[in-house]
Amino acid sequence: MSQFSLYAVISMLIFSIGLYGFIAHAHLVRKILAVNIMGSAIFLLLISAARRDPTAPPDPVPHAMVLTGIVVSVSFTAFALALTRRIYAETGQAYLPETEPAISAQKQDIVQK
Amino acid sequence: MRGRANITQLWTRVILVVCSVVFGLGLVWTALALPQEATGLARVVKPRMPESGVTNPVTAVLLNFRGYDTLLEIGVLLLAIIAVWSLRLAPTRTALERFMAETPVLAYLVRLLVPVMLLVAGYLTWIGSSRAGGAFQGGAVVAGAGVLLLLAAMVPLPRRRRLLRSLLVMGFGLFLAVAGGMLLLGNNLLEYPPERAYILILAIETLLTVSIGLTLALLFLGVIPEVAAIQQRREDNV
Amino acid sequence: MDNLGTWIVWPILLPLIAIIPIFLRKRSGAANVSLVTAAAIVLAVAGLARQVLTNGEQSHAVGGWDAPLGIMLHADGLSVFMLMMTAIVGAITSIYAAGYRFQGGGDSGSSSGYFFWPLSMFLWAALNVLFLAADIFNLYIGLELLSLAAVALVTLERKRDATVAGMRYLLASFLGSLAYLLGVALLYTAFGTLDLELLGARIQPDLPTAVAIMLITLGTALKTALFPLHFWLPPAHGSAPTPVSALLSALVVKASFYLLLRLWFEVFPAALTPAIAQMLGLLGAIGILWGSFLALRQHKLKALVAFSTVAQVGYLFLLFPLASTSAGWGVDAWSGGVYHAFAHACAKAAMFMAAGTLAYAIGSDQLDHLAGTFQHYPFSVTALTLAGVSLMGLPPSGGFIGKWLLLNSALASGQWWFALVILTGSLLATGYVTMVLSHILLRPPDAAPIEPRNTRVSFTLEFAALLLALIALGLGLAATPMLALLRIGMPFTGY
Numbered sequence: 001m002s003q004f005s006l007y008a009v010i011s012m013l014i015f016s017i018g019l020y021g022f023i024a025h026a027h028l029v030r031k032i033l034a035v036n037i038m039g040s041a042i043f044l045l046l047i048s049a050a051r052r053d054p055t056a057p058p059d060p061v062p063h064a065m066v067l068t069g070i071v072v073s074v075s076f077t078a079f080a081l082a083l084t085r086r087i088y089a090e091t092g093q094a095y096l097p098e099t100e101p102a103i104s105a106q107k108q109d110i111v112q113k
Numbered sequence: 114m115r116g117r118a119n120i121t122q123l124w125t126r127v128i129l130v131v132c133s134v135v136f137g138l139g140l141v142w143t144a145l146a147l148p149q150e151a152t153g154l155a156r157v158v159k160p161r162m163p164e165s166g167v168t169n170p171v172t173a174v175l176l177n178f179r180g181y182d183t184l185l186e187i188g189v190l191l192l193a194i195i196a197v198w199s200l201r202l203a204p205t206r207t208a209l210e211r212f213m214a215e216t217p218v219l220a221y222l223v224r225l226l227v228p229v230m231l232l233v234a235g236y237l238t239w240i241g242s243s244r245a246g247g248a249f250q251g252g253a254v255v256a257g258a259g260v261l262l263l264l265a266a267m268v269p270l271p272r273r274r275r276l277l278r279s280l281l282v283m284g285f286g287l288f289l290a291v292a293g294g295m296l297l298l299g300n301n302l303l304e305y306p307p308e309r310a311y312i313l314i315l316a317i318e319t320l321l322t323v324s325i326g327l328t329l330a331l332l333f334l335g336v337i338p339e340v341a342a343i344q345q346r347r348e349d350n351v
Numbered sequence: 352m353d354n355l356g357t358w359i360v361w362p363i364l365l366p367l368i369a370i371i372p373i374f375l376r377k378r379s380g381a382a383n384v385s386l387v388t389a390a391a392i393v394l395a396v397a398g399l400a401r402q403v404l405t406n407g408e409q410s411h412a413v414g415g416w417d418a419p420l421g422i423m424l425h426a427d428g429l430s431v432f433m434l435m436m437t438a439i440v441g442a443i444t445s446i447y448a449a450g451y452r453f454q455g456g457g458d459s460g461s462s463s464g465y466f467f468w469p470l471s472m473f474l475w476a477a478l479n480v481l482f483l484a485a486d487i488f489n490l491y492i493g494l495e496l497l498s499l500a501a502v503a504l505v506t507l508e509r510k511r512d513a514t515v516a517g518m519r520y521l522l523a524s525f526l527g528s529l530a531y532l533l534g535v536a537l538l539y540t541a542f543g544t545l546d547l548e549l550l551g552a553r554i555q556p557d558l559p560t561a562v563a564i565m566l567i568t569l570g571t572a573l574k575t576a577l578f579p580l581h582f583w584l585p586p587a588h589g590s591a592p593t594p595v596s597a598l599l600s601a602l603v604v605k606a607s608f609y610l611l612l613r614l615w616f617e618v619f620p621a622a623l624t625p626a627i628a629q630m631l632g633l634l635g636a637i638g639i640l641w642g643s644f645l646a647l648r649q650h651k652l653k654a655l656v657a658f659s660t661v662a663q664v665g666y667l668f669l670l671f672p673l674a675s676t677s678a679g680w681g682v683d684a685w686s687g688g689v690y691h692a693f694a695h696a697c698a699k700a701a702m703f704m705a706a707g708t709l710a711y712a713i714g715s716d717q718l719d720h721l722a723g724t725f726q727h728y729p730f731s732v733t734a735l736t737l738a739g740v741s742l743m744g745l746p747p748s749g750g751f752i753g754k755w756l757l758l759n760s761a762l763a764s765g766q767w768w769f770a771l772v773i774l775t776g777s778l779l780a781t782g783y784v785t786m787v788l789s790h791i792l793l794r795p796p797d798a799a800p801i802e803p804r805n806t807r808v809s810f811t812l813e814f815a816a817l818l819l820a821l822i823a824l825g826l827g828l829a830a831t832p833m834l835a836l837l838r839i840g841m842p843f844t845g846y
Contacts, residue, residue, distance in 0.1 A: 002149055004147075004149060005144065005145055005147075005149070008144035008145070008147060008540075009141050009144050009145065011144070012137060012140035012141045012143070012144045013137055013140075013141065015137075015140060015533065016133050016134075016136055016137030016140060017133075017137075019133060019136065020129065020130070020133040022522075022526065023129060023133075024126070024129060028518065031522060035522075035525050035526070035529065038529045039529060039532075042529065042532050042533050042536050045144070045533075045536050045537075045540065046536050046539070046540075049147070049153070049536070049539070049540040050153065050155075051151075052148075052149060052150060052151045052152075053150065053151040056151060056155065057155065057170070058155070059151065059153030059154060059155035059158075060154075060155065060158055060170035060171045060173070060174045061153055061154045061155075061158065061174055061179070061539075061545075062153065062536075062539065063171045063174070064171055064174040064175045064179055064182070064183075065488055065536075065539075067171070067175060067249055068175075068182055068183065068186045068488075068492065069532065070249075071186050071187075071189065071190055071249065072186060072189050072492065072495045074190075074193075074329070074332075075189045075190055075192065075193035075332075075495075075499060076193075076495070076499060076521075076525060076528075078193050078197055078332040078333075079193055079196045079197055079499060079502070079503065079521070080518075080521055080522075080525070081335075082196075082197040082200050082202060082335050083200060083502075083506065083514070083517060083518050083521060084518070085200075085202055085335065086200050086202060086506070086509075086514050087514055087515065087518055089202070089203065090511050090514055091511070091515075096515060096518060096519060097515055139562070140562070142558070143537065143558055143559050143562040146557065146558040146559050147537070147540050147541055147559055148540070148541060151543075152540070152541065152542060152543030153539070153543045154419055154420065154543060154544070157419055157420045158420065161416070161420060177414060177416075178414060178416050178420050178421055179414075179421065179422055180413070180414055181413040181414065181421075181422045181489065182422065182488065182489055182492055184367075185480060185489075185492045185493070185496060186492055188367060188370075188473070188476070188496060189492065189495055189496055189499065191370070191374070192470075192473045192496060192499050192500055192503075193499065195374065195466065195469045195470060195473070195503070196470065196499055196500070196502070196503035198461070198466070199463075199466035199470060199503050199506070199507060200503075200506060200509075201455075201457060201461060201509065274460060275375060278374055278375050279375065281374075282370075282371055282374050282375070285371070286371050289364070289367055289368060289371075292364075293360075293364055293368070295354075296353060296354045296355050296357065296360065297353050297354075297355070298353070298354075299353050299354045300354060300415060301354065301357075301411060301412055301413060301414065301415045302357075302360045302364075302411065302413050302414070302424075303413050303414045304413075304414050304415030305414075337461055339460070339461070340461070
């Protein structure tokens with residue numbers, strides 16, 4: 001197995017683990033983390049594909065794509081976390097409402113109007 | 114995805130695990146079928162490097178060959194800060210944040226580190242034209258310095274919105290102005306004249322470093338700075 | 352010699368430029384800049400349309416670098432068609448939003464009324480970027496820009512329902528983007544190009560391609576709310592502020608549909624086997640029936656309109672089995688689907704606006720409370736009715752042309768089951784539109800007389816909705832030139 005194949009296979013496994021985590025966890029922060037893991041898996045695939053020929057300099061285009069992807073994923077993550085803070089402020093928990101886990105939902109109204 | 118809480122029942126969890134494994138194996142199989150030889154654009158990029166204005170191929174792709182993508186991506190970052198502000202989060206201080214603001218260790222460290230970090234950021238941006246580095250790397254370090262300052266509560270947030278917002282938008286603004294300005298010269302969108310490419314890229318990257326750094330630090334803050342500033346002063350007066 | 356007459360760049364540049372002053376200003380300044388920009392974009396799109404009509408397809412190499420090194424912009428009839436749809440709905444929604452009172456508080460520099468403008472301008476920029484893109488990674492950035500702006504707009508008014516719906520929308524969108532990006536990564540790794548045209552020429556029917564197509568289709572279908580991936584749409588569109596509901600239902604779902612259309616017909620047409628086409632059509636058909644059925648069961652006006660979007664999105668997907676069966680009727684089906692997208696955009700935006708105006712006026716979104724509103728708000732009710740006519744597909748509306756073309760090709764290609772679905776869908780649409788109208792016009796004798804809470808509704812609100820409804824209706828009359836425009840650069844030969 002070549003070096004590229006090894007990385008590609010690992011990136012696919014990480015992607016699937018991220019997807020599993022995304023579906024299996026209800027806590028919003030965990031979901032957001034899971035999405036980031038999936039994103040990192042794609043970046044790993046691109047970076048390893050950039051240097052399939054170890055004797056030549058790496059392909060700069062996937063590097064640029066990864067950099068762009070990171071900025072996009074930072075932006076999404078920042079907004080998602082802020083939205084989680086909003087949901088926490090409004091409902092007192094970091095879950096989507098229908099998914100209420102077995103905790104007593106104490107409404108902490110930190111939201112000031 | 115319809116979010117049935119943490120899936121606790123054993124059989125649903127088993128089904129989910131089995132599905133994930135099957136999906137993962139499918140992807141692995143796909144990965145193994147990918148071509149082993151380099152198919153990418155490296156060979157297309159290389160002969161054009163002398164016209165790009167820089168010697169680092171990644172910077173050439175980001176700021177020149179595929180500069181349009183980067184322009185939009187800076188747009189995504191600007192959009193993110195607007196989107197986060199539109200949620201109008203309440204300024205809150207966690208116990209940890211209060212502790213961080215009061216501990217003398219952090220204040221000392223910040224005084225020591227922040228100047229060095231800004232120097233490193235400047236270097237990273239400048240070296241980006243020829244080696245690994247660039248506005249994003251530099252901006253990330255600026256953001257680190259900003260987060261430290263925010264944690265140590267050592268920076269007074271401005272009450273006036275105009276100044277801070279100008280700093281946030283200036284990287285995007287210059288990039289856009291250069292992109293559109295090239296039309297005036299009779300060029301295509303974002304088509305730098307090769308002899309001016311270096312200086313234009315450097316100018317864009319410099320402003321971008323500041324804008325990216327500030328944006329990321331303010332994303333960490335989350336609260337609209339003017340609102341946080343009011344809170345900050347209230348606390349200072351107490 | 353300058354190059355400013357290159358119209359293709361302006362629909363992208365103008366909204367991006369406008370964001371800078373909007374970001375620095377407060378509410379009224381932001382609204383003014385947006386309205387001026389909206390007018391400028393309409394002109395730019397008109398300029399581009401003229402250029403495409405006289406000179407044919409337009410291309411522009413950004414940075415002066417041709418593909419595969421650089422990124423191309425490309426405008427054919429379909430791009431211009433979608434840009435026109437966006438310009439019309441975007442401009443009129445901006446007028447509506449200028450008169451709309453957003454809830455959620457804050458001063459003029461940090462209120463929902465302020466943040467609507469930068470976010471909607473980003474939304475508009477993203478749509479124009481998508482419709483002019485000819486690069487698969489550039490499409491990715493456009494999609495991300497679009498999704499982020501759309502979600503932030505949903506949560507604008509800080510209502511609990513909307514916040515939760517926004518989170519669900521964000522997660523669905525996030526997942527869709529990642530599936531798309533993984534597909535792009537696989538395609539680039541396999542074929543070494545991001546340009547759509549080159550990719551189309553190089554693509555091979557192998558395993559990575561099949562998986563990439565599957566991932567891209569799934570990701571995009573999630574964003575366009577194709578049944579059964581539509582779960583996030585009704586709460587998000589139903590609970591968003593009215594101008595936002597209009598933008599989302601009219602334009603945002605169309606953007607990801609456009610992406611599918613481009614990719615399936617121009618980049619991997621060989622992969623569109625009859626089985627896959629039937630599958631997409633089947634999901635569309637179920638979406639039509641299921642969405643309409645649920646619309647009939649709603650008690651709230653905006654929720655009803657939102658479920659109707661699920662149904663109307665279904666029609667778009669009938670295009671795949673009908674247009675991919677080659678020969679003469681393919682053109683009809685393809686044009687019909689796209690025409691339907693345009694007509695639905697105008698009609699649905701008008702409907703949301705009228706619904707929002709009524710809900711605002713009487714202080715309630717319940718269908719039961721609508722009785723008697725016609726006397727007070729005749730323009731809004733008229734707009735609702737006319738938009739309804741287009742949704743039902745009655746002549747001379749734009750919806751009629753779209754459905755007629757789809758129906759024709761369904762019969763001509765012998766796929767009578769889709770013809771049946773189209774007719775049933777129209778019948779169900781008639782059902783829910785009539786249901787709304789009967790609540791408005793027929794008043795139970797024992798009902799208390801209604802007292803409008805805000806009798807004074809800004810005329811702008813009523814006018815904007817009516818204008819869009821009239822456009823939806825008039826689209827049927829403009830069919831000949833519009834269909835001619837669509838044929839420029841159409842991915843079919845021999846029509």
